[in-house]
Amino acid sequence: MFQNLKIRVGLILVLAGLCIAAMFYQKQAQGDIVTLGLDLKGGTYLALEVDETRARLTDEQRKDAIDRALKVVRIRVEGLGLSEPIVRKSGDYRIEVQLAGLRNTSSARNVIQKAAFLEFQIVRGEALRDALPRIERAVVAAMPNEARGAAAATPAGGVFQQGAGAQKQDSVSVGKPFESKLARAGSQGQFLVAAADTAAMAKYLALPAVQAALPRGTELVWGVASAEEAQGFRSLWLLERQPLVTGEALESAVAATDPQFGRPVVNFELNRRGGRTFGRETGRNIGKQMAIVLDEQVFTAPVIRGQISRNGQIELGQATLDEAADLALVLRAGALPAPLRVVEERTVGPSLGQDSVNKGFVAGLIGLAMVVVIMIGYYRLAGLFAVIALTLYVLYTLGALAAMDAVLTFPGIAGLVLSIGMSVDANVLIFERIREELEAGRAVRPAVSEGFKQALSAIVDSNITTLLTAAILYYVGTGPIQGFAVTLGLGIVISMFTAIFVTRTLFTLYLERRSPAAQGLSI
Structure with a gap:
C-alpha cells in the first residue's frame, strides 16, 4: 500500500494535520501547545515529613508511615486534576510533591495534609x-x-x-x-x-x-x-x-x-x-x-x-461544592497513617520558568540553524530533503506530546534535542550509502533504493538500543529522568519514521517529477 506515492504523501499530510489539531486543542485548553513542567511553567514544590509533635516514632515506624502516606498523597494529588503531577519519595523519610502550573497552593496543601480520619x-x-x-x-x-x-x-x-x-x-x-x-x-x-x-x-x-x-x-x-x-x-x-x-x-x-x-x-x-x-x-x-x-x-x-x-x-x-469535592477526594484516598507537615515549600514563578523556555528556545533555534546550514551545504538537494523531514519531525513530536498531554520539562528538552541529532544521523547514514552507490556507477533510482536498504539495519539497531535505554530510564527513574526518557523514546520512534519513510517519499516524489534525461542527483 505504501508503495503508492499518493498514499505515502497523504499519510504524511494527515499526520501533520492531526498534530496541528492536537496542538491547537492543547493551546485552547491549557494556554500552551505543550504542557510545561514545573521548571518551565512555574508551580509549587512541597516537601513533607511525618509530624512527630504528638508522639515519637522509631526509624522503622517512620519509614513505614512515609511509605503508606506516599500512596495516599499520590491518589489525592492525582485527584486534583493537574497535568502530570510528580509525587515521589526522597530519601527514607520525606515525600516530594511537584504541582506544575498550580496557583491555589493553600487548597492543594490542605488536601494533601488532611488526615481524613472519619468516624461516626x-x-x-x-x-x-x-x-x-x-x-x-x-x-x-x-x-x-x-x-x-x-x-x-x-x-x-x-x-x-x-x-x-x-x-x-x-x-x-x-x-x-x-x-x-x-x-x-x-x-x-x-x-x-x-x-x-x-x-x-x-x-x-x-x-x-x-x-x-x-x-x-x-x-x-x-x-x-x-x-x-x-x-x-x-x-x-x-x-x-x-x-x-x-x-x-x-x-x-x-x-x-x-x-x-x-x-x-x-x-x-x-x-x-x-x-x-x-x-x-x-x-x-x-x-x-x-x-x-x-x-x-x-x-x-x-x-x-x-x-x-x-x-x-x-x-x-x-x-x-468545591470544598465538598475536596472532602470526597480525601475520603476516597483514605486516612493518612500519620500527620504530615510541610518542611519545605517553594514556588517557581512563571517568569523564571519563562526564562528557561526562552533560553531553551534560543538554544534549539541555534542548533537547528546549524544543522540546516551543514546539511544543505554538504548534501545540497538531499540535505534539503533532510531538513524538510526534520521540520516534520519537530511537528510530529510536539503534536504527540500535546495529544498525550505529556509534560515537557527542561530535561525533556534535552531528550528532544538528542533525538533530533539521531534523526540527522540516520539521514547521514542513508545519504552516504546512496553516494557510495552513485560512485560505483549505479543509476539514481537503484542507488537511492539500495542506499535506504543498506542503511536500514544500522539505523534500526542504533535506535532500538537507545529506545531500550530510554525504557530503563523511565522504569527506574523519577521526575526529570522520566521526562527525559519520555521525550527521548518518543523522539526516537518519530525520527525513524521521518528519516526513513518521509525522506524516502521525498526522494521518490522528486524522481517521479523529473524526466528520465534529467534524473541526476547531486549528493
Whole structure:
C-alpha cells in the first residue's frame, strides 16, 4: 500500500494535520501547545515529613508511615486534576510533591495534609448535665483564678438551659468557670462557646482531670465552621468515644448537591462488613443524633430516622461544592497513617520558568540553524530533503506530546534535542550509502533504493538500543529522568519514521517529477 506515492504523501499530510489539531486543542485548553513542567511553567514544590509533635516514632515506624502516606498523597494529588503531577519519595523519610502550573497552593496543601480520619459517633449531649459538678471541681482545683473570674463576670453565653426553662445567670456563673462559658444550642447535643472563650475552654478540655470527669465512654469534640460560628460562636459536642464505624469501612465518596435544599453534600458507601455493623448500630440508636466526625471535628449530626446500612450522606452546611469535592477526594484516598507537615515549600514563578523556555528556545533555534546550514551545504538537494523531514519531525513530536498531554520539562528538552541529532544521523547514514552507490556507477533510482536498504539495519539497531535505554530510564527513574526518557523514546520512534519513510517519499516524489534525461542527483 505504501508503495503508492499518493498514499505515502497523504499519510504524511494527515499526520501533520492531526498534530496541528492536537496542538491547537492543547493551546485552547491549557494556554500552551505543550504542557510545561514545573521548571518551565512555574508551580509549587512541597516537601513533607511525618509530624512527630504528638508522639515519637522509631526509624522503622517512620519509614513505614512515609511509605503508606506516599500512596495516599499520590491518589489525592492525582485527584486534583493537574497535568502530570510528580509525587515521589526522597530519601527514607520525606515525600516530594511537584504541582506544575498550580496557583491555589493553600487548597492543594490542605488536601494533601488532611488526615481524613472519619468516624461516626453517637451524640450524648444530655449526659453532660450530671457531670458538670465534677467538671467544675476539676477546673477550680487546677485553676483557682478561673473560679474567681467566673464569679466576677457575667458572660452573655453563660446559661446552661434545661428542658424548657433555664437557670438564672448569677446562679450559674458564680464559681463555675466551665459552665459560664457554655450555652445550650438549638439542636439536642450541640453547645455553643463564644469565640472569645474558645481559648479558655480549650485549656479546660486539655486538663486530664476534666477528661476524667466526663461521663464514662464520652468525649467533647469541637465542630467545624458553621453559621453559629460566623455569628461569633464555636460549637462543642459530647459524643460516645467508641465510633459505630470508621473511615476504614468506606468504599466510595462522591460530592453532590442536595436536590431538596441545593446545598453541597458528600454521598458515601460502606463496604459489606461496615454496612452490616452500621445497620446494626443505627438500628439500635433510632431517634438519636449521629455525629459525622472528620479529623476530630464534627461536620454534622443528623438524627437517625431509621436503620442505615451501606449508603449515607454527609451534610456540609455552608461549604461550597468545591470544598465538598475536596472532602470526597480525601475520603476516597483514605486516612493518612500519620500527620504530615510541610518542611519545605517553594514556588517557581512563571517568569523564571519563562526564562528557561526562552533560553531553551534560543538554544534549539541555534542548533537547528546549524544543522540546516551543514546539511544543505554538504548534501545540497538531499540535505534539503533532510531538513524538510526534520521540520516534520519537530511537528510530529510536539503534536504527540500535546495529544498525550505529556509534560515537557527542561530535561525533556534535552531528550528532544538528542533525538533530533539521531534523526540527522540516520539521514547521514542513508545519504552516504546512496553516494557510495552513485560512485560505483549505479543509476539514481537503484542507488537511492539500495542506499535506504543498506542503511536500514544500522539505523534500526542504533535506535532500538537507545529506545531500550530510554525504557530503563523511565522504569527506574523519577521526575526529570522520566521526562527525559519520555521525550527521548518518543523522539526516537518519530525520527525513524521521518528519516526513513518521509525522506524516502521525498526522494521518490522528486524522481517521479523529473524526466528520465534529467534524473541526476547531486549528493
